[in-house]
Amino acid sequence: MRLAKNILALIGLIAIVGGVVATIKAQTLLAGFDPEARATYEHMAKVLLETGNPAEATVWKAKVRDGLTFDDVDQAIKSVATTMNIKNVGELPLGDQVEKMQGSPWRKLKIYLYCNPLTAAKMIDYSDAFSAYLPCRIALLQDKAGKLWIYTLNMDMLIYGGKPLPPELKQEAFKVKEIMQAILNRGAEGEF
Structure with a gap:
């Protein structure tokens, strides 16, 4: 049981670190972009994920x-x-x-x-x-x-x-x- 808890904790830690790294990488990539770029792409991604249709997102x-x-x-x-x-x-x-x-x-x-x-x-x-x-x-x-x-x-x-x-x-x-x-x-x- 303890081994299973440790494995799950390790998986959670890896997921958190991966999320932080991805966020930092995204911020670095967008650093030179217009201040509204992030919100623009977040909106497009939201519509794309909701509809599955890239045309709807644009x-x-x-x-x-x-x-x-x-x-x-x-x-x-x-x-x-x-x-x-x-x-x-x-x-x-x-x-x-x-x-x-x-x-x-x-x-x-x-x-x-x-x-x-x-x-x-x-x-x-x-x-x-x-x-x-x-x-x-x-x-x-x-x-x-x-x-x-x-x-x-x-x-x-x-x-x-x-x-x-x-x-x-x-x-x-x-x-x-x-x-x-x-x-x-x-x-x-x-x-x-």
Whole structure:
């Protein structure tokens, strides 16, 4: 019995030491990152562990208020974007395209592409890899149950997930984040 207790105590001690070492290592790795990086990655990990879906961990979404039609939300998205002065650089009616290609009805899905070209240029001047995230996308989607949702990329990883962005660039990126969240939230309420 005493041997079993000692073995269990040793296992517990090893687990505690391992946890401390892992925490110290994580803190060392994040030392040069933006102060919000840890919270950003913790949130992503939490959603990933809850859902098992990496896409869910990297998006913001809002359920559209009941009673609004696809066309109502389409107009609201466009209106909010115009009001907030972000450039519409394209729209992709993917649901309609799927319907045409299948020759049968399919869910509604439209992707909106928005960009502030000057901010985009600054992001790419900072890192060419940012070009893969441009332009910003909003998706208006009818789910399998017929409910409408709006999705967009969670920009926190891009803003806070690594070494701190230069202050001016971070401020520009934060403005775009505010615009995308406004389109998401106001669009879901049908606000113009």
